[in-house]
Amino acid sequence: xxxxxxxxxxxxxxxxxxxxxxxxxxxxxxxxxxxxxxxxxxxxxxxxxxxxxxxxxxxxxxxxxxxxxxxxxxxxxxxxxxxxxxxxxxxxxxxxxxxxxxxxxxxxxxxxxxxxxxxxxxxxxxxxxxxxxxxxxxxxxxxxxxxxxxxxxxxxxxxxxxxxxxxxxxx
Numbered sequence: 001x002x003x004x005x006x007x008x009x010x011x012x013x014x015x016x017x018x019x020x021x022x023x024x025x026x027x028x029x030x031x032x033x034x035x036x037x038x039x040x041x042x043x044x045x046x047x048x049x050x051x052x053x054x055x056x057x058x059x060x061x062x063x064x065x066x067x068x069x070x071x072x073x074x075x076x077x078x079x080x081x082x083x084x085x086x087x088x089x090x091x092x093x094x095x096x097x098x099x100x101x102x103x104x105x106x107x108x109x110x111x112x113x114x115x116x117x118x119x120x121x122x123x124x125x126x127x128x129x130x131x132x133x134x135x136x137x138x139x140x141x142x143x144x145x146x147x148x149x150x151x152x153x154x155x156x157x158x159x160x161x162x163x164x165x166x167x168x169x170x171x
Contacts, residue, residue, distance in 0.1 A: 033092075033112050033114040034111065034113045034114070035114065035116030036087055036114060036115055036117070038122050040113075044085050045085075045141045045146065047141070047143070050143045050170065051081050052140070052141065052142050052162075052170075053083045053140075053142075054075075054076070054085065054138060054141075054159075055139040055141070056069075056072055056084065056085070056086050056137075056139075057135060058087070058136050059088060059090055060094065060098060062135040062136060064135075064136055064152065064153050065135060065136045066105055068136040069105040069107050070106075071159070072154070073107050074156070075156065075160075076110065083111070084107075084110045086102070086112045088112070088114045089133070089135065091115060092114050092116040094114070095114060098114055128149065130149075131151075136153065137150070138150045138154045142165075142166040143169070147162065147166070
């Protein structure tokens with residue numbers, strides 16, 4: 001009898017430990033920001049399966065970025081083959097408020113990045129030498145080649161036009 005109780009106790013301990021591990025693994029993945037440096041930049045627009053890619057730069061202090069996120073989210077939901085990469089130009093020290101904003105905007109399910117280079121200008125200059133930091137900034141890629149960049153708010157019509165061009169380019 002004592003052995004049975006001990007066996008049941010061990011099973012409960014193992015079960016709780018497994019649940020705890022699963023929660024930590026799930027929590028580490030959900031909502032986590034990837035650090036963006038000059039070295040990790042190539043991962044942004046690359047698409048091994050040649051899927052169209054949208055790269056959207058934003059910041060906590062950008063007044064139009066929240067509205068832009070809603071347009072990008074609706075577009076990505078409609079066109080599931082498009083990969084949406086969202087990049088916060090805020091400093092990596094602002095990870096907590098950035099994650100909270102992404103969650104409140106409803107875009108925390110996408111690949112999210114945050115500037116993590118000691119010199120943030122290097123990221124901008126390496127990614128696009130013509131970009132001077134204006135936000136929001138959205139880039140459109142097809143088969144790894146940049147087609148277009150838009151500074152300021154992006155419209156649904158602009159996104160749909162790009163998508164139609166991307167479909168033609170992939171044929």
